[in-house]
Amino acid sequence: xxxxxxxxxxxxxxxxxxxxxxxxxxxxxxxxxxxxxxxxxxxxxxxxxxxxxxxxxxxxxxxxxxxxxxxxxxxxxxxxxxxxxxxxxxxxxxxxxxxxxxxxxxxxxxxxxxxxxxxxxxxxxxxxxxxxxxxxxxxxxxxxxxxxxxxxxxxxxxxxxxxxxxxxxxxxxxxxxxxxxxxxxxxxxxxxxxxxxxxxxxxxxxxxxxxxxxxxxxxxxxxxxxxxxxxxxxxxxxxxxxxxxxxxxxxxx
Amino acid sequence: xxxxxxxxxxxxxxxxxxxxxxxxxxxxxxxxxxxxxxxxxxxxxxxxxxxxxxxxxxxxxxxxxxxxxxxxxxxxxxxxxxxxxxxxxxxxxxxxxxxxxxxxxxxxxxxxxxxxxxxxxxxxxxxxxxxxxxxxxxxxxxxxxxxxxxxxxxxxxxxxxxxxxxxxxxxxxxxxxxxxxxxxxxxxxxxxxxxxxxxxxxxxxxxxxxxxxxxxxxxxxxxxxxxxxxxxxxxxxxxxxxxxxxxxxxxxx
Numbered sequence: 001x002x003x004x005x006x007x008x009x010x011x012x013x014x015x016x017x018x019x020x021x022x023x024x025x026x027x028x029x030x031x032x033x034x035x036x037x038x039x040x041x042x043x044x045x046x047x048x049x050x051x052x053x054x055x056x057x058x059x060x061x062x063x064x065x066x067x068x069x070x071x072x073x074x075x076x077x078x079x080x081x082x083x084x085x086x087x088x089x090x091x092x093x094x095x096x097x098x099x100x101x102x103x104x105x106x107x108x109x110x111x112x113x114x115x116x117x118x119x120x121x122x123x124x125x126x127x128x129x130x131x132x133x134x135x136x137x138x139x140x141x142x143x144x145x146x147x148x149x150x151x152x153x154x155x156x157x158x159x160x161x162x163x164x165x166x167x168x169x170x171x172x173x174x175x176x177x178x179x180x181x182x183x184x185x186x187x188x189x190x191x192x193x194x195x196x197x198x199x200x201x202x203x204x205x206x207x208x209x210x211x212x213x214x215x216x217x218x219x220x221x222x223x224x225x226x227x228x229x230x231x232x233x234x235x236x237x238x239x240x241x242x243x244x245x246x247x248x249x250x251x252x253x
Numbered sequence: 254x255x256x257x258x259x260x261x262x263x264x265x266x267x268x269x270x271x272x273x274x275x276x277x278x279x280x281x282x283x284x285x286x287x288x289x290x291x292x293x294x295x296x297x298x299x300x301x302x303x304x305x306x307x308x309x310x311x312x313x314x315x316x317x318x319x320x321x322x323x324x325x326x327x328x329x330x331x332x333x334x335x336x337x338x339x340x341x342x343x344x345x346x347x348x349x350x351x352x353x354x355x356x357x358x359x360x361x362x363x364x365x366x367x368x369x370x371x372x373x374x375x376x377x378x379x380x381x382x383x384x385x386x387x388x389x390x391x392x393x394x395x396x397x398x399x400x401x402x403x404x405x406x407x408x409x410x411x412x413x414x415x416x417x418x419x420x421x422x423x424x425x426x427x428x429x430x431x432x433x434x435x436x437x438x439x440x441x442x443x444x445x446x447x448x449x450x451x452x453x454x455x456x457x458x459x460x461x462x463x464x465x466x467x468x469x470x471x472x473x474x475x476x477x478x479x480x481x482x483x484x485x486x487x488x489x490x491x492x493x494x495x496x497x498x499x500x501x502x503x504x505x506x
Contacts, residue, residue: 026404031394054399097415139414141284146307151279151407158391158408162350165392169351191488197498200491211487218484222475225343231471234464235444238453239492 005107007080007160008034008114009153010072012128015041015120021052022150023117024059030157035063036072036114069116069128077111078103081124081132082152084145092134099136100159115156120149179224187229187236188216194240258360260333260413261287261367262406263325265381268294268373274305275403276370277312283410288316289325289367322369322381323438330364330431331356332473334377334385335405337398344474345387352389353412364431368409373402383469384434386476429478436482441469443486447493 009027014020014037024035037044044065053060066072073079080099094102103113116132118124129135138155140147179187192212195201201208224232262280267273267290277288290297297318306313319325326332333356339346347355356366369385371377382388391408393400445465448454454461477485 022401025399025401028397029393029400029404031396054401056397138411140282141414143284144281144309146278147282148275148278148307151282151404154404154407155411158411161392161394170345170347191492195488195491197496198491198494199497200494215484215488218481222477222481224475227343228471228475231468235448235468236492238448238451239444239489241451241453243450244452 006032006034006113007103007107008036008073008076008112009157010036010038010069010114010116011040011149011153012038012069012072012116012124013041013119014117014149016149017042017046017048018052019120019149020046021049021054021056021060022148023153024049024053024063025056026150026154027157028056028059029154030161032157032160033059033062034114035059037063037065038069038072039067040065041119069131073114073116073131075112076114078106078113079116079132080114080134080136081116081129082136082138082156083118083124083129084137084140084147085123091129091132093137094134096136096138096156096159097162099134099156100163102134103160104163117149117152177226179226179229183226183229184219184224187232188219190233190236191215194236259285259287260356260360261289261326261329261365262410263289263291263322263367263369264293264402264406265291265322265325265369265377266294266372267370267402269402270295270299270301271305272373272402273299274302274307274309274313275401276406277302277306277316278309279403279407280410281309281312282407283414285410285413286312286315287367288312290316290318291322291325292320293318294372322384323434326367326369326384327435327438328365328433329367330433331359331366332369332385332434333367333387333389334369334382335389335391335409336371336377336382337390337393337400338376339382339388339390344382344385344470346390347387349389349391349409349412350416352387352409353416355387356413357416359431362431365433370402370405379466383466384473386473429480432477432479432482436479437472437477440482440485440489441472443489444468447489 009023009032011020011023020037020040027033027035040046049060050057106113115136116124116128118128136156138147138152262276262285264273264276273290273293280286280288293299302313303310333352359366368389369377369381371381389409391400391405
């Protein structure tokens with residue numbers, strides 16, 4: 001991933017070093033490394049940022065500081081502004097997901113991109129929003145839409161990463177072979193044989209047929225893997241062993 | 254949004270109150286309010302959690318504390334475990350997005366759901382993962398995949414919130430109830446007890462722990478309904494009965 005292809009993350013007047021560090025960590029979680037600060041309140045570098053970055057120091061070491069938002073985005077071609085409450089501006093308002101797709105597309109066309117995040121207390125000023133081409137607004141619980149700065153960076157980075165990521169939505173780890181019908185039949189016949197040998201069905205002879213069919217239906221439905229069948233064979237073996245304190249009963253195993 | 258329809262967020266042995274508070278805030282950002290803690294390191298309630306929750310106090314006030322993960326999920330039907338490095342378990346591994354869709358679907362069918370998050374330093378233990386039906390793994394920069402606890406909660410909550418629009422308003426009527434975790438635990442403990450009583454593990458004592466964990470993983474994965482658990486209880490009862498031609502062994506059933 002080249003630096004030019006990824007969006008710059010621009011924090012405008014961030015107040016807390018902790019949030020800058022947490023934002024850097026969130027960025028690196030998704031492969032983003034171009035962090036820019038506009039007038040950080042507590043100056044730069046910042047020890048609290050380092051403490052919170054948890055190994056994402058490389059992001060902090062390459063962070064650039066600017067005096068104005070305009071200067072921070074001067075080299076960029078397409079800029080999003082994040083805001084919880086888009087107000088009286090005629091601009092596209094995108095979800096993080098839609099913005100991520102747009103960012104990838106712009107970058108694919110050679111554009112340099114960036115995303116503006118405002119200060120913790122009040123967000124971006126109208127003047128900063130006016131510098132952007134479009135707006136990102138995170139869908140949030142309308143009754144509690146105050147989101148932490150680093151969390152906002154995380155969500156945008158997450159969607160940016162997802163937009164290129166080819167992780168299958170669902171996969172099975174170490175997937176083994178599904179059991180075949182012969183294996184299932186052997187398992188089932190063993191259960192039936194062992195139950196019969198113990199007289200399990202004696203008091204319920206009339207319903208034996210239905211019970212066995214239900215059991216077989218259940219086992220079919222469970223989607224057992226070949227290793228699961230072996231596990232069940234082991235369990236059956238164990239359950240049908242004689243009790244330890246009955247060693248004298250002469251039961252051959 | 255009713256409490257039953259949303260997933261419980263279960264933090265297992267969280268270490269820092271700050272992270273509990275930040276997780277609570279992230280939850281409320283997406284309308285989640287059922288927070289459960291298993292053995293929080295610094296006890297409960299926790300002032301640092303309150304300070305970090307930023308107005309999400311309601312979540313903290315309703316937080317329940319449990320001594321074991323099993324107790325924390327006893328009333329749930331379908332549980333995801335979040336882990337960065339899924340290891341040698343045969344379980345579905347879902348992205349947060351795919352998991353969110355699944356959670357909505359299960360809830361639509363009346364299941365109570367939950368998501369396990371491990372402690373900051375090492376994540377979930379294999380034993381905790383074994384209690385879950387499936388795994389959530391966040392796609393992350395492979396070179397920097399250490400994600401903050403509250404950030405992980407945020408991403409899962411975000412996708413859950415996002416998935417709401419896609420959920421088909423379909424309910425399956427008369428479908429049976431999925432087994433809950435307490436029922437599964439009882440089943441599993443009975444199998445273990447019966448195997449122990451028969452000395453099944455005697456020759457393989459060293460591997461007993463792993464075998465039991467694998468069995469538990471398997472049963473979690475099978476998606477048993479409440480009636481399936483009853484069927485298995487019946488099978489176990491039958492398999493552990495004394496053999497008919499051994500009536501003289503005095504085995505009390």
